[in-house]
Amino acid sequence: MIPGGGSYLDGLNDIQRQAVTNTEGPVLVVAGPGSGKTRVLTYRIAHIIEKGAAPWQILALTFTNKAAREMKERIEKVVGARANSVWAGTFHSIFARILRVEADKIGYPSNFTIYDSDDTKSLLSTIVKEMNLDKSVYNINTIRSRISSAKSNLITPRLYAENDELKTQDRMAKMPLVHEIYGKYTARCKRAGAMDFDDLLYRLYELLQSNPDNVIEKYRNKFKYVLVDEFQDTNHLQYSIVRKLVNYDKSLRNICVVGDDAQSIYAFRGATIQNILDFEEDFKKYNIKVFKLEQNYRSTEHIVQAANEVILNNRRQIQKKIWSDKGQGNKIKVIKAMTDNEEGKRVADTILEQKNRFHLGNSDIAILYRTNAQSRIFEEYLRRYNIHYRVFGGLSFYQRKEVKDMIAYLRLVVNQNDEEALRRVINFPKRGIGKTTIEKLSKIADATNQTMWECLPAVPASTRAKNSMGEFRKMIMSAKQRVDTANAYELATYVAKRSGLIDLMKADTSIEGMGRLENINALLDGINAFVEEDNLIDTESIPDKSLASYLQNIALLTDFDDKNNNGDFVTLMSVHSAKGLEFKSIYVVGLEENLFPSAMALDSKDGLDEERRLFYVAVTRAEQFLTLSFANSRYRFGKMRFNQASRFLEEIPPIHIESTGYIRSKSPANQAHQGARIVGNFKKPRTAQSSRLMVDPSTFKPNAPDEIQVGMKILHMKFGEGKVLSIDGGKDNRVATIFFQGVDNPERRIMLRFAKLQILN
DNA sequence: GTTGGTATCTGTGGA
DNA sequence: AGATACCAAC
Numbered sequence: 071m072i073p074g075g076g077s078y079l080d081g082l083n084d085i086q087r088q089a090v091t092n093t094e095g096p097v098l099v100v101a102g103p104g105s106g107k108t109r110v111l112t113y114r115i116a117h118i119i120e121k122g123a124a125p126w127q128i129l130a131l132t133f134t135n136k137a138a139r140e141m142k143e144r145i146e147k148v149v150g151a152r153a154n155s156v157w158a159g160t161f162h163s164i165f166a167r168i169l170r171v172e173a174d175k176i177g178y179p180s181n182f183t184i185y186d187s188d189d190t191k192s193l194l195s196t197i198v199k200e201m202n203l204d205k206s207v208y209n210i211n212t213i214r215s216r217i218s219s220a221k222s223n224l225i226t227p228r229l230y231a232e233n234d235e236l237k238t239q240d241r242m243a244k245m246p247l248v249h250e251i252y253g254k255y256t257a258r259c260k261r262a263g264a265m266d267f268d269d270l271l272y273r274l275y276e277l278l279q280s281n282p283d284n285v286i287e288k289y290r291n292k293f294k295y296v297l298v299d300e301f302q303d304t305n306h307l308q309y310s311i312v313r314k315l316v317n318y319d320k321s322l323r324n325i326c327v328v329g330d331d332a333q334s335i336y337a338f339r340g341a342t343i344q345n346i347l348d349f350e351e352d353f354k355k356y357n358i359k360v361f362k363l364e365q366n367y368r369s370t371e372h373i374v375q376a377a378n379e380v381i382l383n384n385r386r387q388i389q390k391k392i393w394s395d396k397g398q399g400n401k402i403k404v405i406k407a408m409t410d411n412e413e414g415k416r417v418a419d420t421i422l423e424q425k426n427r428f429h430l431g432n433s434d435i436a437i438l439y440r441t442n443a444q445s446r447i448f449e450e451y452l453r454r455y456n457i458h459y460r461v462f463g464g465l466s467f468y469q470r471k472e473v474k475d476m477i478a479y480l481r482l483v484v485n486q487n488d489e490e491a492l493r494r495v496i497n498f499p500k501r502g503i504g505k506t507t508i509e510k511l512s513k514i515a516d517a518t519n520q521t522m523w524e525c526l527p528a529v530p531a532s533t534r535a536k537n538s539m540g541e542f543r544k545m546i547m548s549a550k551q552r553v554d555t556a557n558a559y560e561l562a563t564y565v566a567k568r569s570g571l572i573d574l575m576k577a578d579t580s581i582e583g584m585g586r587l588e589n590i591n592a593l594l595d596g597i598n599a600f601v602e603e604d605n606l607i608d609t610e611s612i613p614d615k616s617l618a619s620y621l622q623n624i625a626l627l628t629d630f631d632d633k634n635n636n637g638d639f640v641t642l643m644s645v646h647s648a649k650g651l652e653f654k655s656i657y658v659v660g661l662e663e664n665l666f667p668s669a670m671a672l673d674s675k676d677g678l679d680e681e682r683r684l685f686y687v688a689v690t691r692a693e694q695f696l697t698l699s700f701a702n703s704r705y706r707f708g709k710m711r712f713n714q715a716s717r718f719l720e721e722i723p724p725i726h727i728e729s730t731g732y733i734r735s736k737s738p739a740n741q742a743h744q745g746a747r748i749v750g751n752f753k754k755p756r757t758a759q760s761s762r763l764m765v766d767p768s769t770f771k772p773n774a775p776d777e778i779q780v781g782m783k784i785l786h787m788k789f790g791e792g793k794v795l796s797i798d799g800g801k802d803n804r805v806a807t808i809f810f811q812g813v814d815n816p817e818r819r820i821m822l823r824f825a826k827l828q829i830l831n
Numbered sequence: 832g833t834t835g836g837t838a839t840c841t842g843t844g845g846a
Numbered sequence: 847a848g849a850t851a852c853c854a855a856c
Contacts, residue, residue, distance in 0.1 A: 133845085133846075134845085134846080135846090160846065161846080162846050163846085184846095186846090187845085187846090206839095206840085211841090267845085267846050268846095270846085335844080336844075336845080338843075338844065339844075339845075339846095440843070440844090441842085441843055441844080442843085442844085443842075443843095463844090463845085497832095500832090500833080502832065502833095503832090504832045504833075505832080506832085507832090532832095534832090535832090625846090626846060627846090628845070628846070644843080644844065644845095645844085646843080646844045646845070647844085647845080665843095668843055668844090669843095670843070671843090684844090706842080707841075707842065
């Protein structure tokens with residue numbers, strides 16, 4: 071393909087093309103929702119390759135594995151298999167890969183363990199316990215987030231201890247010793263050869279900062295082109311690393327960041343829009359180019375305009391006009407329900423109706439909620455209606471107990487100093503090593519600055535416990551000896567048997583027990599697939615099929631990364647995880663004060679703005695249909711709570727909202743009484759004709775749905791007289807095809823359960 | 832050390 | 847409501 075004349079450039083609009091072809095020097099792309107951002111990114115990379123750069127000189131950082139995978143697939147379509155050598159991945163996975171190579175330079179083993187948030191929490195709770203602190207005061211999650219944000223802002227335990235502001239905050243929260251916990255936590259992680267998610271970023275920064283053996287040179291020379299997706303969601307630490315890689319003396323500064331300030335939804339974990347402003351400032355003198363993608367190719371106008379109006383309520387934003395030429399489309403439908411249960415039913419009803427009426431497939435539809443706990447009721451009704459669905463973001467496969475147990479064994483084989491893994495399996499299956507022994511072990515380890523594993527032979531304990539620990543040690547060692555000769559799959563199978571896990575599970579013949587065994591087998595299959603899969607990322611490096619590499623890989627996977635995500639199902643997920651996705655029909659549910667916006671966000675303007683951006687993200691996922699719902703009451707924390715409708719509903723101008731179903735009122739209290747009876751009818755875009763009533767309501771007497779039969783002449787409120795041509799579907803789901811005279815599109819498919827039809831003969 | 836039952840706590844989002 | 851921590855009895 072000839073650069074500049076390639077066919078892949080033809081399908082781009084002017085601005086997109088400029089963003090793709092201006093490959094040299096710093097570029098900021100401000101990309102509104104549905105503006106073809108991924109296209110621009112992938113074509114840009116393809117273009118860079120077409121112009122002669124080697125794929126492995128390109129670094130593309132994303133937030134999710136999914137985004138990375140999608141990008142690679144799309145690059146591959148343009149440039150072929152070379153795409154596999156592009157360094158495209160999440161911040162965490164790319165950095166882990168680099169750290170694996172450079173680990174020794176910062177005092178880590180290359181087979182370091184990655185602690186997930188459970189490991190982090192469990193370690194923190196051990197530390198809090200050991201310090202004899204009250205854990206009802208020293209809330210683990212609070213501590214975790216304090217430490218996380220410290221790392222994200224390049225604050226070491228030492229700097230933390232010297233920071234008056236942070237310490238005052240801690241004192242006010244009645245936990246003055248957070249800095250000490252942070253210090254201990256960091257030391258324990260290091261001793262265990264473990265990095266938590268933040269460390270994957272922080273330790274890389276540290277490496278580039280201290281720069282032993284001028285290691286930074288290697289990566290600066292290697293990565294000639296750097297791209298960052300979802301730049302609005304990067305935190306200070308992430309940008310600091312990027313800056314280290316591209317902003318130095320002789321740098322070509324081929325850096326492209328893509329983002330949308332209006333879609334920044336991760337401030338709570340340290341992301342800052344400041345990065346976009348800083349970026350412009352940092353690269354101003356290097357002829358930075360800014361491109362704004364403002365045309366939305368995804369949604370119809372009512373949706374786009376409603377989103378625009380809502381986001382106007384936020385302060386501070388980059389000026390842009392998002393527009394669509396897809397026509398007005400459908401107005402937004404609002405469902406109000408009395409209870410959370412009714413909300414579930416009404417949403418499911420509407421989905422059913424929409425499927426029949428507009429021939430939508432399940433996969434065209436998504437239900438988005440603020441918190442994962444909301445999924446249950448929708449699941450119930452979808453199941454009842456026999457609509458296939460899939461819930462994302464719950465417990466991922468790798469978080470299941472039996473899978474974690476198995477993985478803990480593998481982690482221990484790879485890295486004996488991994489304390490969280492050791493704690494998890496030292497007495498599972500039960501081998502008589504109890505709490506007191508483990509506590510003793512932990513104390514001695516801490517006192518002698520060794521790991522628990524190292525203290526294992528020396529800890530005073532009962533003969534039985536001693537023997538057990540000896541056996542345990544032997545087992546891990548025997549597996550460890552095979553690390554070099556056996557591949558990851560063989561090794562894992564060996565461990566599964568030798569540890570007694572398999573036998574333990576086989577002994578349990580309950581349904582759940584068999585499920586657990588299945589999961590272990592699925593895990594083993596997964597390891598096998600990993601061994602056989604050809605995952606060359608870099609032509610320079612040999613594929614790494616070691617167990618350590620596998621473990622580091624899966625530590626960064628989430629629920630979304632399961633491969634079998636194709637099929638015709640309705641998608642249920644949190645709004646956060648829906649970012650980047652699009653569906654023909656979107657349901658945003660639970661639009662109530664204290665839920666969406668979340669109660670935690672209500673006390674600050676910043677928090678509220680972020681909630682509003684989150685709502686903006688939710689709304690802009692919709693291509694054609696947008697349905698918003700809320701319930702006046704819902705069960706939370708085991709108690710019934712009453713909430714008013716979300717303020718975001720009020721922020722949508724009424725002209726974008728379908729007139730039925732939702733009576734707008736300044737007094738939400740009144741709505742409760744009016745709302746319950748109003749049944750949702752999903753309407754096509756209204757033409758002048760179809761909105762006119764054909765029948766006098768006072769004389770109209772609808773018959774029961776099951777009385778309607780093929781061949782009957784019937785009367786419909788809006789379409790007038792019609793003849794029933796056929797009926798399909800059974801029981802509650804009967805859909806009639808009816809011919810109405812004098813209506814455009816005279817053949818209508820009507821769901822009998824909802825339609826009011828009067829039999830005429 | 833292990834088991835099972837009760838008390839207590841928690842409760843946004845995700846790599 | 848559900849998960850987890852804690853405690854008493856075996």
